[in-house]
Amino acid sequence: MANKQTVISVENMSKQYRLGDVGTGTLAHDLNRWWFRVRGRDDPYRKVTEANDLTESGAADYVWALENINFQVQRGDVLGIIGRNGAGKSTLLKILSRVTGPTIGKVKMKGRIGSLLEVGTGFHPELTGRENVYLNGAILGMTRREVASKLDDIVGFSGCTRYVDTPVKRYSSGMMVRLGFAVAAYLEPEILIVDEVLAVGDAEFQKKCIRKMKDVAKNGRTILFVSHNMTSVRNLCTKGLLLRAGTVQLTASVEECLDRYLSDDANHERKRKENYFGDRICRLDSVLLQDESGKDRSDYQTGESTTLNLEIEAFEDSPNTAFHIGIYREDEVLAAFVNSERNHFSIDLESGRRTVRCRLSNVSFSPGRYMIYVTIISKGIAIYSLANAAALQIHSNGRYEEGRRPYLMLDDEWQDT
Amino acid sequence: MEHREKNDADHGWDLVIEPKYGLLHLQLDDLWRYRDLIYLFVRRDFVAQFKQTILGPAWFIIQPLLTTIMFVIVFKKIANLSTDAIPPILFYLSGNILWQYFAVSVTNTSETFQSNANIFGKVYFPRLVVPISIVISQMLQLTIQFLFFLTFWFYYRFFQDVDLHVNVFMLLLPVLVVNMAMLGLGCGIIVSSLTTKYRDLRFLLRFGIQLMMYATTVIFPLSSVTSDSVRIFLLANPMTPIIEAFRFAFLGNGSFSWVYLAYSFGFGCVVLFVGMIVFTRVEKNFMDTV
Numbered sequence: 001m002a003n004k005q006t007v008i009s010v011e012n013m014s015k016q017y018r019l020g021d022v023g024t025g026t027l028a029h030d031l032n033r034w035w036f037r038v039r040g041r042d043d044p045y046r047k048v049t050e051a052n053d054l055t056e057s058g059a060a061d062y063v064w065a066l067e068n069i070n071f072q073v074q075r076g077d078v079l080g081i082i083g084r085n086g087a088g089k090s091t092l093l094k095i096l097s098r099v100t101g102p103t104i105g106k107v108k109m110k111g112r113i114g115s116l117l118e119v120g121t122g123f124h125p126e127l128t129g130r131e132n133v134y135l136n137g138a139i140l141g142m143t144r145r146e147v148a149s150k151l152d153d154i155v156g157f158s159g160c161t162r163y164v165d166t167p168v169k170r171y172s173s174g175m176m177v178r179l180g181f182a183v184a185a186y187l188e189p190e191i192l193i194v195d196e197v198l199a200v201g202d203a204e205f206q207k208k209c210i211r212k213m214k215d216v217a218k219n220g221r222t223i224l225f226v227s228h229n230m231t232s233v234r235n236l237c238t239k240g241l242l243l244r245a246g247t248v249q250l251t252a253s254v255e256e257c258l259d260r261y262l263s264d265d266a267n268h269e270r271k272r273k274e275n276y277f278g279d280r281i282c283r284l285d286s287v288l289l290q291d292e293s294g295k296d297r298s299d300y301q302t303g304e305s306t307t308l309n310l311e312i313e314a315f316e317d318s319p320n321t322a323f324h325i326g327i328y329r330e331d332e333v334l335a336a337f338v339n340s341e342r343n344h345f346s347i348d349l350e351s352g353r354r355t356v357r358c359r360l361s362n363v364s365f366s367p368g369r370y371m372i373y374v375t376i377i378s379k380g381i382a383i384y385s386l387a388n389a390a391a392l393q394i395h396s397n398g399r400y401e402e403g404r405r406p407y408l409m410l411d412d413e414w415q416d417t
Numbered sequence: 418m419e420h421r422e423k424n425d426a427d428h429g430w431d432l433v434i435e436p437k438y439g440l441l442h443l444q445l446d447d448l449w450r451y452r453d454l455i456y457l458f459v460r461r462d463f464v465a466q467f468k469q470t471i472l473g474p475a476w477f478i479i480q481p482l483l484t485t486i487m488f489v490i491v492f493k494k495i496a497n498l499s500t501d502a503i504p505p506i507l508f509y510l511s512g513n514i515l516w517q518y519f520a521v522s523v524t525n526t527s528e529t530f531q532s533n534a535n536i537f538g539k540v541y542f543p544r545l546v547v548p549i550s551i552v553i554s555q556m557l558q559l560t561i562q563f564l565f566f567l568t569f570w571f572y573y574r575f576f577q578d579v580d581l582h583v584n585v586f587m588l589l590l591p592v593l594v595v596n597m598a599m600l601g602l603g604c605g606i607i608v609s610s611l612t613t614k615y616r617d618l619r620f621l622l623r624f625g626i627q628l629m630m631y632a633t634t635v636i637f638p639l640s641s642v643t644s645d646s647v648r649i650f651l652l653a654n655p656m657t658p659i660i661e662a663f664r665f666a667f668l669g670n671g672s673f674s675w676v677y678l679a680y681s682f683g684f685g686c687v688v689l690f691v692g693m694i695v696f697t698r699v700e701k702n703f704m705d706t707v
Contacts, residue, residue, distance in 0.1 A: 099537065099541055099704055107434040108432070108433050110429075127464065127465060131460075138454040141542065144457070
């Protein structure tokens with residue numbers, strides 16, 4: 001297809017940053033570097049590197065924020081760039097929007113680029129809304145004629161029509177953001193680069209922005225989008241680029257990238273976490289998942305049944321003890337919740353060990369990874385909780401359409417009458 | 418096409434971002450495309466500067482007026498320096514507004530990177546837009562001050578019977594202004610490029626500009642300098658021929674020479690060219706060091 005043309009191509013691109021105070025030793029370093037270059041040697045500071053890990057303080061003064069990045073974007077793609085803090089997302093966007101340059105490698109692009117790393121860049125508080133629309137538009141690369149022809153639409157979209165001749169220093173911060181986004185929304189670039197800007201507005205405005213960006217994408221334009229809001233990434237993007245510690249981990253569909261990102265995240269951070277409320281009365285030793293044949297198993301297909309074995313260690317007697325089980329998706333959405341009291345089940349715990357079983361039949365979650373959270377209740381009061389007690393991995397049973405991600409998969413029966 | 422293609426592999430791309438470009442990769446076409454932004458920055462500076470002031474643009478006039486009065490008192494009445502038979506007010510005012518144009522242009526453009534770091538960190542546009550718009554908005558200020566100068570000129574011409582003539586050299590005025598703009602812009606962007614990393618130069622600049630005024634013929638005429646070595650020193654300063662030429666054209670007295678003026682213009686061209694090369698090399702990565 002002619003319109004499946006590559007519009008962005010990043011080739012072996014790396015970016016190095018210097019850490020710490022630029023003032024000390026800098027001149028000496030620069031002279032040294034210059035002396036190496038004069039003799040035709042490599043830059044001596046380029047070798048001093050280590051993996052970019054924010055949690056460990058490294059000894060090196062230089063760090064690769066991005067290392068050997070390669071990817072391509074086709075016209076009409078909506079690419080979601082995901083990764084943890086410090087993975088290099090913002091650095092990548094900065095290089096693509098030409099705010100800073102790469103240290104090595106090349107980036108090639110086709111078409112007009114509009115980058116939105118911030119809304120309302122260059123707004124001057126003393127100028128009126130109208131004047132700022134012109135100024136901001138020009139900063140983003142529009143001519144005065146273009147702004148003039150779109151002025152009414154821009155002001156209308158922002159909802160600031162009444163205040164357009166008031167200096168923006170009298171605006172509320174929300175109005176300022178709306179006006180800033182409105183200008184960018186009418187920029188109509190062929191490639192739009194957006195970073196986290198949606199985080200600022202209220203829910204209504206965020207929806208409006210997402211809708212606007214979807215419109216932009218429908219017109220065959222290319223969007224690069226960075227956000228920590230997984231829902232908006234899932235909503236908006238078609239392709240994904242997963243960054244980790246400055247390298248590309250995965251380029252695939254946005255679903256695959258989000259899955260990988262979330263499961264990486266789970267392996268790293270979703271540790272079992274015990275909590276006692278008040279005295280130590282009892283605790284959970286383990287939570288094991290068993291299938292119908294009694295075998296230990298944590299991988300299931302949609303619609304299978306599973307049994308949770310709660311192995312309890314009680315330190316004291318505790319009458320009238322009940323259990324709450326919450327099952328969370330990886331994006332922290334509560335997918336299911338059961339309360340044993342509602343099922344008229346409670347036990348009188350005596351000190352010692354004991355196992356309680358809970359059978360969950362027909363678990364019709366859509367494929368993905370789920371975490372189990374157990375709370376022990378005594379006489380209506382929570383006494384103990386165990387977060388991330390066990391992981392439940394659901395696979396597709398093949399009956400459902402791939403590529404869609406509903407919360408639940410229902411058993412459907414059809415009749416022709 | 419935004420850039421010259423370097424080789425066949427890059428052919429067909431509108432934009433190729435690389436770590437290093439050639440020395441002459443100045444992207445002037447890009448700058449031309451952003452000419453509306455220059456206009457809007459100039460407008461912003463002009464409009465925003467006098468919001469919530471009572472006197473507004475009158476400040477453009479008050480400042481050189483007070484300085485001139487001070488000069489008249491100190492250098493004429495107390496020190497009794499020569500003004501080449503020109504009424505002292507006209508003499509000092511002419512030197513003053515020209516010098517101020519250059520000095521403010523240099524100081525303001527030299528802070529391009531520091532004072533715009535927040536915008537530069539968020540969006541790309543040719544960075545030269547900012548210093549150019551500064552020099553142009555200073556030009557507006559100069560125009561108002563020049564009109565103010567002309568009112569004095571008419572006053573002395575018609576009411577004081579001072580021997581002032583309209584002459585053909587007055588047509589040189591635009592050339593002189595452009596020459597000063599080139600000098601101011603060129604020096605300013607060189608300093609701003611050098612100060613992204615080592616800020617020492619900023620202090621040197623503020624203080625250096627003040628000192629340099631005394632090495633320019635602002636408060637004395639070149640004709641009053643008798644020592645040859647000092648004369649050469651003063652003429653090496655490219656601002657001296659400009660101020661002398663202005664006085665020659667409007668006040669009929671001053672050391673005018675095409676050679677000096679050509680030197681000054683050539684100096685301006687070289688400084689601006691070097692400045693643009695240095696500036697475009699720095700602008701790409703300055704966000705990492707500023």
